[in-house]
Each structure stands twice: as structure tokens, then as C-alpha cells.
Amino acid sequence: MNTEILGVLFMFLFTIALGIPLGRYIARVYLGERTMFDRIFKPIDQFIYKLSGIDPMKEMTWKENLTALLTINLFWLFLTMAVLMGQHLLPLNPDGNPGMSADLALNTAISFVVNCNLQHYSGESGLSYIGQFMLMFLQFVSAGVGMAAAAMVFKAFRDKTTKTLGNFYQFFIKSCTRILLPLSFIIATILIFQGTPMTFEGKDQMVTLAGDTVDVSRGPAAGFIAIKHVGTNGGGFFGVNSNHPFENPTFISNIAEMFAQFVIPIAMVFAFGFYIRKRKFAYVVFAVMTVGFLCLAIPNVHMEMAGNPAIDRLGVNQDLGAMEGKDIRIGSGAAGFWSIVTTVISTGSVNSMHDSTMALSGMNEMLAMMINAFFGGCGVGILNYFIFIILAVFISGLMVGRTPEFMGKKVEAKEMKIAMLIAFLHPFIILTGTALAAAFPGYGEATLNNPGFHGFSEMLYEYTSAAANNGSGFEGLGDNTPWWNISTGIVLLFGRFLPIIGPVAIAGILAGKKYIPDSAGTLKTDTYTFGFMVLAVIALVAALSFFPALTLGPIAEYFTLR
């Protein structure tokens, strides 16, 4: 019991300890300051710039930057769809897997472009190795795009007044080559040592203890799994994700994968502070996010370790915790912790089946994605948090008798319009999607694995996961139907790009405004009082938007089970 909790604590503290220096490194990379890896990466960067004809030093406005970002993403989307639908015609397909249907290819391509990896297929039977590679490429670039967007927001608040937010391409390439690539390399190496396969050979044949012969899928998994976590992507190489014995073979590999997915979101917070030379601001943001994270993670670890009362009543021993859908090598404590890490940051990889977690654990997993601003995905987490800062700045600015300002810039009607729209968008796509699925039982109810409240949770979870670009699922849901593929595909696109466009636009507009120096009457945003205010706004917005839906799902399930 205690070792499980110690293991969880170690993972958490170790990640934070390494997150701070990584944050400093990221800030230096974006600032263009010298780092010790320059000698290795500079030539690579230069080669890429030259190859693509990009001037990385060209300062661009927020509009130009966003145009570049969206164009490049659109290109990848179509390219990936083509590869997936035609993979049976392409090489590197030793298992002879077929090409994807159009709706599944659309869903898959979108979901990897948007850093979500909602997988309505199983890697073993659904993808050739070239398909896997295409997706692996997207795992890098989608994480890089999110980080580059965050870097543009950083840039907006470093200078007093500026029209430009740096250069998207430069931020993007550097994110990939200097941050994601080296980290993934380290993680992949650890995974290989732990037993994860890295091969181009097809299925292996094994004889089980019972004497049966089975075909075992393998492939270039270690590299894929490394970037799946480092880039907070979460798309598994195998269908059951990090619950699969190849994908996450040992407790050590579990620690490595946990660290890999958590470290960049934490580091980005510190990088923000280092970049804008306001370290205290970063500490406050970090504190708020940590408190929010722990409010979700501690109950989950507790509930999963305490076990299921309904099963207990059947006379089945629950000493190991609620073990349905979990693996003994990981344990209920580490699984409960992972279930929140993966949902808080938008990874969505799983090392246990969320469908089988306790009712309120499931609610916390959903809440983590509904809030989507505690650390959050690579880069985009801090953008989501930024929206809540703007809302909190507005309300608390009024409460102290000043028209609101953030970092010396007045927050006015235009910024409020964007911030409110983005804050509204998230509940809108989640609730509307779920409502449609609930209203048309032929599309929704018929695909559910469970009736009643839990079935409702399955639908709610699916749209929440899509909107938050998370990618995990209550996997009881039969989600490879045109309905689910297309509707979640749309939700994914909205849930990804509007929350990037909105904050970057706000930052761009604010950056162009006149800088107002602080006075004693200015509300400081690097205080814990203000941090509390942001936390309160986040909690209130989430509670007010989702309380009725959650009541009909996990809350009703909890009270019925009790």
C-alpha cells in the first residue's frame, strides 16, 4: 500500500524538480540565447530553414503567425488522410493491414493533427508501419505547433509594446528539434531497455503456458511511445495503449512515461516566467495548477486504492483496490494517479481502463478535461489558462476599483469578447455533442457498452475527450461508426484551433497596446491572492457549465452504487 503511494509521490516530485531547469532551457531556446546543445542542433535547424525557404528571423504579426500555423496544419491533414487511406498500397506493411475507411481516416488524421489521438482503430490491425510513422511525425509537429503558439504569447508580454509576436516557423522548428526530439530520444532508450519492441518485423508467434500458439503484434513501438508522451499526444501504438505489456512493460517504464508526459507542461509554466522575466508570476501559476491538479488526483488515488464497494459486497477481496481494467504490475495507486495526469494534461494515454474506474474517479477524469487548464497539453495548456487569467483579471480589476489590466495592458471589450467566446466554446462543443448523441439513440445509445448513467458518462466522456484534445476514452463505447468519427472530428478541430487562435489574438492585441506602469492601485497578477481568484473562476466556470450533466452521469452512478 505505502510503496504505491511513495511511488506516486516520487513520480510527481521528480517531474517538478526537473521541470524547473527544463523551463529555463525552453525559455533560452525561444529567446535565441546560447544553449549547450547549439552545436548539434544549429546545423539541423539551418538545413530545415534552407530546405523550406523560410526566413526564421522575420518578425511577424499575430495574424501572419496564425495564418502560417493554420496553413501548415491543413497541409498535414490532407497528406495524412491520403497516407492512411492508401496504406495498403504503400510499403512497410508486413502484416498486410488494409487501408482506412474515409470517415475513420478523417477522424484519425484530424485527431493526430490536433494533438489529440482519439483512436477509433487498433494499431495492431488498423495501421501499416508507414501509417504509424506518418502519425509519429504528427505527434512531433502537433506538439511543436502548440508550443510555438505558447511562445508567441510569451513574446507578447516580454516587450512593453510590440506589434510582432516573433516567427512561428522558428519557434516551431526549435520546439521540435531542441526540445521534443532530444527528450523523446532519452525516453525511447529507457523504454527499449525495459522491453518495448523497436523493430520493422511483423507479427511474432508465441506459445503460451496453456500451450496455444498466438500471433503477437510488434513494430517500431519504443520511438512512437516516447513521443506519444513527450508531446502529450497519447496515441498508443497498440490498441489498449500503455496498459499493453509491450507499450508499458514495467513500473520503471511507467515512471518514465509518466515523467515524459508531465514534464513539458510543467516546464512551460516556468519557461513563461523566465521568458517574461517575471518568475514569481510563474510560481503563482504553478501553485494554482498544482492545487487544482492535486484536488483531482488525490481523491482518484484514494478511490482507486479503496476498491469498489459493490464488488466488496459480493465477497470479492478489494485489498489491492479497484482492479477491474488495471494491471497488477502498475497497481491501483499509480493507475489512479495516471488517470488524472493524462486527463489534466491532454495526453490521453491510459495505463488502466478509465471505463472501469470508480464513478467519481471517472467524474474527476472528465472534470480534468472539462477544465483543461491545469498544466494542459504541450503549450496549449498555458493558452487555456491564459483565457481564465483574462476573465479573472477583468472581474478582480473591477473589484479593486480600476478598469482591468494584465501585465500593464488594459483589458477591454474586444479581448473580453474573444476570451468569453473561447470559454464558452469548450462547454458548447462538449454539451452539444453529448446532447445530440443522447437525442438520437440510433447513433448514441446503440453504441454504448453500458445502459443508464454509466452509458451517459461514456458519451459525455467521448466528447469531453475530443473537445479537450485528450484522446482517452471510456472504451466501452463502440466508437468506430461514421457518427462518432465525423462528429468527434468536428469537435476536435474546433477544440484545437479556436483555443489557439483566441489566446494568440488576445496576446497580439494586448501587445500592441500602450504599456501602463504599475502603481499601488494596480492589481498585481503575481500574487497568491490573484492566483486564488483564477482558481475560483476556473472552478466556478467548470461547475456551472457541467454540474447538471455530471449529475446525470457519474454523480447519479455514485449514489446508486453506494
Place this chain on the structure above:
Amino acid sequence: MKAQNSFFDPKLLNESIKQAFVKLHPKIMFRNPVMFTVEIATVIMGVVCVLVLLGNTDQGSLGYNISVFIILLLTLLFANFAESLAEARGKAQADSLRKTREETPAKLQDGRVVASSALQKGDVFVCVAGDVIPTDGEIIKGLATIDESAITGESAPVIREAGGDKSSVTGGTKVLSDEITVTVTASAGESFLDKMIALVEGAKRQKTPNEIALTILLAGFTMVFILVVVTLSPFALYAKVGISIAAFISLFVCLVPTTIGGLLSAIGIAGMDRALRANVLTKSGKAVETAGDIDVLLLDKTGTITIGNRKATKFHAAPQVAHEHLMKAAALSSKYDETPEGKSIVELAGLNLTNPKEEAEIFIKFTAETRCSGLDIGNVRIRKGATDAIKKIVEDAGNPFPTETLDTVQSIAANGGTPLVVIENEQVLGVVELQDIIKPGIQERFARLRRMGIKTVMVTGDNPLTAAFIAKTAGVDDFIAEAKPEDKMNYIRKEQQEGKLVAMMGDGTNDAPALAQADVGVAMNSGTQAAKEAGNMVDLDNDPTKLIEIVEIGKQLLMTRGTLTTFSIANDVAKYFAIIPALFIMAIPALAPLNVMQLASPESAILSAIIFNAVLIPMLIPLALRGVPYKPLGASALLRRNLFIYGFGGLLAPFIGIKLIDMALAFIL
């Protein structure tokens, strides 16, 4: 004039109640998106009531539906009433100002007599002692003492004259002496007061930038709640829970921020009204809002920081001169001196100045050339004046100017005083020290401003040495010495370039550019027309310390909005705990523990929640109109304080309120 209108003045109440119904018109309601959605909800409930009346049975009892309908209607009326009451109070305040200018005959220059309402801009009229001035104007000829107590409440008469910075007269004030010729500056209905009344009355009231941003926030929350309620319908369908239309509507109305939505425009009007109560006319609501953000205050030394005039505080006798001798001579030199400085010397000496020998006394007036004044008594010549002027007289007569006296003169100047050297028959007797008297309590006000984060700047014509001393004693942060009008302008520009908002007060025509440049420019009512046109506020009291009050009014306005928004949204948590269990408990009995308030029945829970929601609006009207008190604690401490009172309070209050109403309902039903 200063009388406050009580909240329960029956005349105001009647008018406001009437207006509350008039404002139900959708075209008017549409201006307020939050309340407009409530109006739509009310109409839907009305339709449901009719359906039930016609025999529909699946929407609950007729009594219940009608109750919901009536409570929603009341919610709307309460919100409208809040706005009407704020308007009525502002109007009443303005009317009492307007009353001072009832129909008065105006004697035109050409001898015709017309009614004041017929005066046009540019007309010229004449007023003599005893006349009531018919309308606002500017003196073009003459000088008069005027009783302005009808406007300012100040009984001491003031002097207004052509040409200077005090050339404006206000309609309704009374000429006490002399004759003036005045040109009309605004046609009837176009004076500042008329413009202000139009602002309060609403027809011309425009939303201020901050009000617009807040409306967006509230509209955003409203959209979220529309979404929540609309999607709840298919959710309930899936869970096979039947929910009546009344319950949906009630949930929605409870969730949308009706409290702040209903009070928002009342808060804005009340801000202008509070300015009006402080005898300040504002030209726009935006100016009041901006006042709350002011970073720098430019204040004239005289009248703001110091009492208008300098006073004699000490006699410094020259060597070998008796102290009494100096005192006597100084007092005699000022015997006929009508200037406040001269009078203060006589006062300080406190001697009997009667002339027992009845020698001839000749008063020598101060002139710009001699720069001294005095008295000749028989063959004794007493003079007092500026050091260099006196020194010249003394040295021309071949007498020495003592070095000790020179030292005294310098040390007085260094301490912010003005030295006046006194001589008798060209022999130096000593020095009289005049000091600026700093207004009592002004240091505390500046300390308060500093805690609010506002920098104070003193503007004075004094030399830098004196200015520095006074600035230090009074506790202002900066000063502009030997200030010329363009210095003010340059200072304002410089501060604005650094992103700061500047407020200033002025009266002269040469202040006009700076008043226009400042973010908040307050012109004195006595000032020239140009100054009044340039500024965005006019102070009827001509009180230079008024700026401080204006800043606090602005801050109060913003704070009232912020705190009530927080309160309104925090309320929703408790309302969820009242209504959500009520919606589902019949179909899902397991949810009973969610009914934390132990409300009697689903119907009473819903009614309690919307009743609480409705009565909150009238209960908060006094707070909205009076404003949340501003305390200069520093921003973070203030946020903690308001977050505790209005955030935490807003979380708890409805739990208690709804439970009490539910108990009452359970008792009645």
C-alpha cells in the same frame, strides 16, 4: 440643495414603479441582454399558463405555473425599478438645481425685457444689484459681487469680473452689488446642466467602455446557461426523467446573472448621480469611470494645498532693534493695507494702533514699480516690501543693510516663507516672515491618495525653493515651480506618454488646452467658458480638493460593478443545489443526498430559488445606488476583502436565503 433624497421618497417611488412597467417594452429591454432573456422566459411561462388553463395536464398545477410566471415578472419589474429609481433620483437632484433657474426676466442690452427661456446663445443682458441672473453666461463688462449660495450652498459672496479667470456666472445666482453685462453662453436647454440631465434620463445615455466589456462577460455567462438548460432536455430524455417547462425556465432564470444584470445600469446612473451630489456636473459617464483609474493628480497650490493667502507668522528684529519696535512699525505700515497679508501682520502684532497725537497718516500703496508699501506718520516714514526693493532704498540713502538681516531673509525663503523687510526712515528694523498655511488635514488626504496609488503634483508660481519646501510639508510627490500654463500641458503629455492617466482642475482660459489634454479635466464653474468647454466635468463648488472625491466616486462605481458580478455568479452554486435535486429526485431517488438544504418538495425548492433570485434585486438597490465603499488598502488587500465579503458571502447567502424561503413556503402551502 444638499438635501439627500431618501430611498423611500414616495414621489420618487411612484414615478419609478410606473417607469418599471413602461420599461417592459422589448425594445427597451433589448438594451440589456441578460434581462431580455428573462423577459423571453417570462413570455414562455405565460404561454404555459394559458396551455394549462386550456386543459394541458403534464406541466404541473395551474397555481404552480402561475406562481412561477408572477415571480419572473416581478424579477423583471424589480430590475426595471432599480434603473428607474436611479434615474428618478438623478433627475430629482438635477431638478433641484434647475429649480434655481425658474423663469426670470432678462434685461437685454437694448432695453427690451424677455423671459430667460427665450434667451439665445450670444444674446447680451445686463444685471444690476438685486437681480437674479437669468441664465449661464460670461461677463463681458463690469465687476460684481454675487451670491452663489443657491448653487454651491456657500453663503459668502464671490467676486466675478470681466476679463479674468473668474468671468462666468451661473443662472439662478444673485447679483449683490454693482452692474455687469453678460453674454449668454448656452441657449435654453443646452447648458451643461441640461446635458447632464439628458445623460441621467437615459435617452442619450451611452454605455461606457467598461460597461460594454462587462455586458459581454455577462452575455457570455448567459450563453453558457442557455446551453446548459437546452442540452439538459435531451440528457433528461436519455435518463428518462420528465422535466416541466416551468422547471427549465426557473433553472435558467436562476442561473443567468440577473442580480448584476438587473442593477448594471442603475449602478452607472448612480455614479453620475453621486458626482452630481458632490456638485460636479459630468459630461459623460465615461469621465466618471476614467476618474477611478487616475494615476496622477495635478493640483494648484493655492486653495488646494494651502489656504488661499500667506500669513505673517514671526517678526525677526535686526541687531540693536527692539522687538517691540519692529512689531509696532510693521503693524503701522499695514494699518491701512487691505491685502490679507497686511491684515495678518496687524493681527499677529496685536497692538493698539490708534493715533493719540492725531498726526497726519498717509498710506503709501503698493505699486509694481516701488514693490513696497507703508505709512507716513508725520515725518516718520515706514515701509515694508520685498528684500531687493527695500535694500535699494536703504542703500540709496547711504545706510548699511545688516548682514544678519540678509541671513534671516535667506533662511526664511529656504523654509518656504516669504520675507518682508521693514524699514523706518530708511533704517532697517527687521523682517516679517510670511508663511503659506497648509490646509489642515491635507497631509492625510495625500497619504490616502498615495495608498490608492495616485501620484500628486503641486503646481505653483512660487520659486523652486519655496515650492520644494511646501511640497515636502504637505506631502505631495512632485511639484512644478514657477509654472507657466504650457508647463502643465507638457507635464500632462509626459505622464500620458508613460501610459498614465492624468486629472487636473483649472479655471482660466489658459488652462483650457491642459484641461482638454488631461484624461479627467475638471473646470471650476466660476472659470471661463473656454475652460468649461475644454474639461469633461464642471465643479459647481469651485473647490479644488474636489478631484479627490471624484476619483473615489469613479473607483466606487467600478467596484460596485465588480463585487455585484462576483456576488451574482457565486450565488449560482447554491441555486444549483436547490434546483438540480428538485429536477431529478422523482426519477432518481438515489440523488436525495444532493438536496443538502433539505428543501421540502421539488416545487417549493424551485419556487424558493426563483423568489430568492427576485427579491435579491430590490434588496441590493441601496448598495447599488450608494456604491461599495472604497478603502485604500492596496489592490491585493482590497481584492481579498471584497472576495471574502462578496464572493464567499455570495456563495453562502443563497443557501440560507433559499432555506428560509422554503421553510416559509412549507408553512404557507
